[in-house]
Amino acid sequence: MKSDLDTRMQTNNLDALIVIGNATYNPPMYYLTGGGHITGATLIKKRGSQPVLYCNDMERGEASKSGLKVIPDGTYNNDSLLKEAQGDSLLASAFRYKRMFIDQGVHGKIGLYGTADIGSEFAIFTRLQKLMSDSEFVGESHDNSLFMYAMETKDDAEVARIRRMGMITTTVVGRVADYLTSCQVRNDELLLGEDGTPLTIADVKSRIDLWLAELGAGNPEGTIFAIGRDSGIPHSIGTPTDLLRLGQTIVFDIYPCEAGGGYFYDFTRTWSLGYATPQAQKLYDEVKTVFEKVRDNLDLNAPFKDYQRLVCEEFEKNGHQTPLHTPAPVEGYVHSIGHGVGLNIHERPFSRLTSSDDNILKPGVVITSEPGLYYPEKGMGVRIEDTFWVRPDGIMEVLAEYPYDFVLKMKNWGR
Amino acid sequence: MKSDLDTRMQTNNLDALIVIGNATYNPPMYYLTGGGHITGATLIKKRGSQPVLYCNDMERGEASKSGLKVIPDGTYNNDSLLKEAQGDSLLASAFRYKRMFIDQGVHGKIGLYGTADIGSEFAIFTRLQKLMSDSEFVGESHDNSLFMYAMETKDDAEVARIRRMGMITTTVVGRVADYLTSCQVRNDELLLGEDGTPLTIADVKSRIDLWLAELGAGNPEGTIFAIGRDSGIPHSIGTPTDLLRLGQTIVFDIYPCEAGGGYFYDFTRTWSLGYATPQAQKLYDEVKTVFEKVRDNLDLNAPFKDYQRLVCEEFEKNGHQTPLHTPAPVEGYVHSIGHGVGLNIHERPFSRLTSSDDNILKPGVVITSEPGLYYPEKGMGVRIEDTFWVRPDGIMEVLAEYPYDFVLKMKNWGR
Numbered sequence: 001m002k003s004d005l006d007t008r009m010q011t012n013n014l015d016a017l018i019v020i021g022n023a024t025y026n027p028p029m030y031y032l033t034g035g036g037h038i039t040g041a042t043l044i045k046k047r048g049s050q051p052v053l054y055c056n057d058m059e060r061g062e063a064s065k066s067g068l069k070v071i072p073d074g075t076y077n078n079d080s081l082l083k084e085a086q087g088d089s090l091l092a093s094a095f096r097y098k099r100m101f102i103d104q105g106v107h108g109k110i111g112l113y114g115t116a117d118i119g120s121e122f123a124i125f126t127r128l129q130k131l132m133s134d135s136e137f138v139g140e141s142h143d144n145s146l147f148m149y150a151m152e153t154k155d156d157a158e159v160a161r162i163r164r165m166g167m168i169t170t171t172v173v174g175r176v177a178d179y180l181t182s183c184q185v186r187n188d189e190l191l192l193g194e195d196g197t198p199l200t201i202a203d204v205k206s207r208i209d210l211w212l213a214e215l216g217a218g219n220p221e222g223t224i225f226a227i228g229r230d231s232g233i234p235h236s237i238g239t240p241t242d243l244l245r246l247g248q249t250i251v252f253d254i255y256p257c258e259a260g261g262g263y264f265y266d267f268t269r270t271w272s273l274g275y276a277t278p279q280a281q282k283l284y285d286e287v288k289t290v291f292e293k294v295r296d297n298l299d300l301n302a303p304f305k306d307y308q309r310l311v312c313e314e315f316e317k318n319g320h321q322t323p324l325h326t327p328a329p330v331e332g333y334v335h336s337i338g339h340g341v342g343l344n345i346h347e348r349p350f351s352r353l354t355s356s357d358d359n360i361l362k363p364g365v366v367i368t369s370e371p372g373l374y375y376p377e378k379g380m381g382v383r384i385e386d387t388f389w390v391r392p393d394g395i396m397e398v399l400a401e402y403p404y405d406f407v408l409k410m411k412n413w414g415r
Numbered sequence: 416m417k418s419d420l421d422t423r424m425q426t427n428n429l430d431a432l433i434v435i436g437n438a439t440y441n442p443p444m445y446y447l448t449g450g451g452h453i454t455g456a457t458l459i460k461k462r463g464s465q466p467v468l469y470c471n472d473m474e475r476g477e478a479s480k481s482g483l484k485v486i487p488d489g490t491y492n493n494d495s496l497l498k499e500a501q502g503d504s505l506l507a508s509a510f511r512y513k514r515m516f517i518d519q520g521v522h523g524k525i526g527l528y529g530t531a532d533i534g535s536e537f538a539i540f541t542r543l544q545k546l547m548s549d550s551e552f553v554g555e556s557h558d559n560s561l562f563m564y565a566m567e568t569k570d571d572a573e574v575a576r577i578r579r580m581g582m583i584t585t586t587v588v589g590r591v592a593d594y595l596t597s598c599q600v601r602n603d604e605l606l607l608g609e610d611g612t613p614l615t616i617a618d619v620k621s622r623i624d625l626w627l628a629e630l631g632a633g634n635p636e637g638t639i640f641a642i643g644r645d646s647g648i649p650h651s652i653g654t655p656t657d658l659l660r661l662g663q664t665i666v667f668d669i670y671p672c673e674a675g676g677g678y679f680y681d682f683t684r685t686w687s688l689g690y691a692t693p694q695a696q697k698l699y700d701e702v703k704t705v706f707e708k709v710r711d712n713l714d715l716n717a718p719f720k721d722y723q724r725l726v727c728e729e730f731e732k733n734g735h736q737t738p739l740h741t742p743a744p745v746e747g748y749v750h751s752i753g754h755g756v757g758l759n760i761h762e763r764p765f766s767r768l769t770s771s772d773d774n775i776l777k778p779g780v781v782i783t784s785e786p787g788l789y790y791p792e793k794g795m796g797v798r799i800e801d802t803f804w805v806r807p808d809g810i811m812e813v814l815a816e817y818p819y820d821f822v823l824k825m826k827n828w829g830r
Contacts, residue, residue, distance in 0.1 A: 123554030139538030213628035328489040
């Protein structure tokens, strides 16, 4: 939680931190400002103090909605900084940061955060390091930065926002299921759209985006809607021109966020329209069994990677390759069991076998569980995913319920 | 154009460049890969050679759609890199980059690009610089990086994509105008929604997002739809709970991009519903006159900032403050006349008075022209903006036509 930031700063011996960039698509800046139309801003926080936000003069109105102390960029005269830097705009930026640090009384070990242009910031902070020899600028591994540690546990307001995204997500999934099962079927094979032509992945995705927008969600990362061979490649998002066919596995992995940036939800179902091949049904049943085993065994304060090991062992018993004994497998179980969800679609805790032991199911953590099996050469793949809140009372609560049907009955076709 | 990259690399004495991050919301990576679901990738380009793309093993399918040579990350064993780095994951990443450079035969002056986590990349490249003493890692100012120079001129395929976004943008603007003018009006003042309650800015924005999604556009940066005082603050995006009222200036600045990231369009109209106050009408007429003066005077190969000076002079003649004689004005004309548009909503050429002389209206450039006048304390603001393509034959072509009506007649109200 936000209140953990100062503790983590102390653990890391940081005297201050600086966050750079926009308030959207930039989780640390969003976390401290609450988002909004704030671009190319700079936030400085001394340990134990409230952050100060430097913003574009024209965005002072938006920036003040953050509730933080706002200082317009115009406070520092760009022309004179550029003159002082003899025309080197990167050095002028370094001078500007230096003035900010002086004005905020900041020096010592300073952490650098934010999603922004890495080339210019590398050049600026390399210069700044030379200008401020009494300070040390440090960066952390993205996945284990102090922000990721703070964001790892959510307060009730954050959980409510993720839950709301879960409701929107499952509403859209339900609409997609209704739409697909209402389609006419040609030659016992192809789904047809309203205009009588075969339905494509692109057609389905445009409806998904429309429904998400209608319900107030953004979809910055896109949607995985992959059929047949693509469903066997976990991160194939689906081929736009592929046709919707009966009896093929469809992996539908949807991970929208609040419109304008904000909290994500993460959800997957696998469907087979009309009927399933025995091979696909067997694969689905295996994944479902493991999904339930994980769900029923999630324990408060257990290391998350214990469940990765469990899933690998279960799948290996059935003869599938997994990362436990096969480095980077390309078929079988090829990823990890889950990850935290919040302002980042992937955040702490992580569940890789190599993840550190402090990735645990602490109270307030929100995680996915998403076992899957992938056989691209057999043209099939299966994944089932829900998002869980680790409640302070130890109960693992699914934040949005949705049925687990694999075969979806077609309303206008049957055998 | 893309073919300018090697020339610019030569000008900057770069032996190679490295681009880091996702293919979406990361213009240099999008530019070289064509976008798609490629996350946390690394692209290395030697001067004079085709780029090589290192990607997540699970995203090799998506990455191969780029047409580039793709090397899966699994080529380098993370566990042994981490062991070699004695558990320092940032040093392990530096080792990994070093191996890539060795395998690609790259050393010398290497430019660093991409939108990503600045903290971890600063830490990694600081370590890498120490590991590769025969090379020098450099960053450029974002707005004037070699990518911005290359992207500055568009080929026909890029212009066609921007034009298509212009068509979508103006279609949505037309729908918004139709919707607003069809509303019922209460007490000669408030617009009402279908349910009889007063219409809010949030209501209008949710329709905008819906229509954009329906037509295949994304809206990652949001929309400015600001009424009254907010319309006088150029970068206020509008207050969600503000009500739609007759006779107030509404600045509607819409800048969507292709769904999934890609090319932007940028467009603004100012409206007053039902009627306009004489003060607002006068302000509108002044802006319109200047807008037309700029449009009619755009010259092939002219420095873009010449038009900023022209606009300042014209507005100052009428008694408005401008950046020409007032540093960072908060009322009057407070920004610059325009900017390039492409994979970045703001890119070269720039038109600030301080912009370098090489920001010129070269053939193939796509720019905005967007004069405006802002009086927040009087509760009004006006901006008019179109996007122009500087054609190779010297004609300045508006990429999407749309009428310039200021007062929109209400269908169910009149005086």
